Amino acid sequence: MSELNQTEQTDEVLYMGIDLGTSRSVVSASNGIEASVLSFVGWPKDFVARRNLGKDILFGDEALEHRLALNLYRPLEGGVLREGTAQDEQAVAALIGHLIELGGGKGRQLRIAVGVPAECLRISKLAIKNAVGAYADKLMVVSEPFSVAYGIGALDNAMIIDIGAGTADFCIMHGAVPEDKDQRSLLSAGDAVDTHLYKLLSERIPEAALTLNMARQFKETYGFVGMTDKLVKVKLPVAGKMVTYNITDEVNRACTHILPPIIETTMDMIGSADPEYQERLRNNILLAGGCSQFRGLADYLTRAMEPFEPCRFSCVPEPLYAGARGALALAQDMPEEYFGKL
Structure with a gap:
């Protein structure tokens, strides 16, 4: 040059x-x-x-x-x-x-x-x-x-739920820059999954050497909610030897652990929106953030909302970027x- x-x-x-x-x-x-x-x-x-x-x-x-x-x-x-x-x-x-x-x-x-x-x-x-x-x-x-x-053009009649590590952030878009009342945060998100998974594994496999960072890596690699036909098997060091464990149940429980408050907040925010636009919001809920990559998340949340009001959840493309x-x-x-x- x-x-x-x-x-x-x-x-x-x-x-x-x-x-x-x-x-x-x-x-x-x-x-x-x-x-x-x-x-x-x-x-x-x-x-x-x-x-x-x-x-x-x-x-x-x-x-x-x-x-x-x-x-x-x-x-x-x-x-x-x-x-x-x-x-x-x-x-x-x-x-x-x-x-x-x-x-x-x-x-x-x-x-x-x-x-x-x-x-x-x-x-x-x-x-x-x-x-x-x-x-x-x-x-x-x-x-x-x-x-x-x-970035994805969801500027009107849409709810974004960004589930990151530190927070799960909610934002209702109504065709303008959102105000404070259009946004909400929960302080239980991906980090809480890591902590809960670490606790579950430590209780079940006390003989294994485990760190919180290892639990985070398991979550990021295998995270899922609901039913799965893929077992989660990992190797953990025990007295200097690597031993294989099936941790499918623990991963599922840890990932599901943060969802009840997310479901409750979703219902509350939709209920507080203008009544004429609530149905449109329910059918346009977009999941973003690292935890949106949990396998089965959108389907799980859609089923969880059915007893209350039918909603449609979907994941944004390429959530990392x-x-x-x-x-x-x-x-x-x-x-x-x-x-x-x-």
């Missing part, structure tokens, strides 16, 4: 959508680059760790793999941006900077839309703006379910006067 072309590329405005998630964060950029990373940031504990790792900071899977040698941070916990210590704030800023670099944004003029859990939007919006504002020329912060809805792509579309479409107001 010539020096002139490099300069022209650097000066070009780049639009980015960032889905800042409790468990995984994703970036989608107008240059066509998309990337995801687990929302972990780690700094070497001491000079030995720094020498061994050869890096000053690690992110995502790499940080998790070397967690014993790191001061490890997960900046978003329970769907809320952690604040209080300089290191927490530094971790948030570092994660955002890493996402921007992955998206090819280094040295560019950036206009960024950031999707965050609805609970985080209410509590920590200013802190998020401060963290992202260090990198972006123009910025807006929106809830994740709204960015999902915008749906939020970031919607945020990118918002950044590209948003009139100038809206940047900084949302």
Whole structure:
């Protein structure tokens, strides 16, 4: 690439959508680059760790793999941006900077839309703006379910349920930017599944060596609800030997554990909507987020709602990138006067 072309590329405005998630964060950029990373940031504990790792900071899977040698941070916990210590704030800023670099944004003029859990939007919006504002020329912060809805064009008579790690976020779309009353959050989601699965397995197989991270991996690989014809078998270390266990029942129970409040909140939000539009909402409920990938989830929820009011649940395509792509579309479409107001 010539020096002139490099300069022209650097000066070009780049639009980015960032889905800042409790468990995984994703970036989608107008240059066509998309990337995801687990929302972990780690700094070497001491000079030995720094020498061994050869890096000053690690992110995502790499940080998790070397967690014993790191001061490890997960900046978003329970769907809320952690604040209080300089290191927490530094971790948030570092994660955002890493996402921007992955998206090819280094040295560019950036206009960024950031999707965050609805609970985080209410509590920590200013802190998020401060963290992202260090990198972006123009910025807006929106809830994740709204960015999902915008990206797939579900802008009217639709309900988005984004079931992530820290929160399950609900958003009713009625043809305009959703207000606070159109959105709700539950603090029991994917992390609660991990914890419950870890508890169930620890009680049933106390002799096995098990960690919460292993339970998370089992959930992400095998998560399902309802009936299944596929047994979930995993190998766990027992006294230094690998032993195979059937954990089908435990995985099902753990994944189903978070669904009753989701069903109740769905009913409540539909019931509080304009009566003339409730039937349309019931037939257009879209599931997003990592837990939407549980096998059988949409069918399970549809059956669970039948005794009350028939509803139709379906999963958004490519849930991993749906939020970031919607945020990118918002950044590209948003009139100038809206940047900084949302």
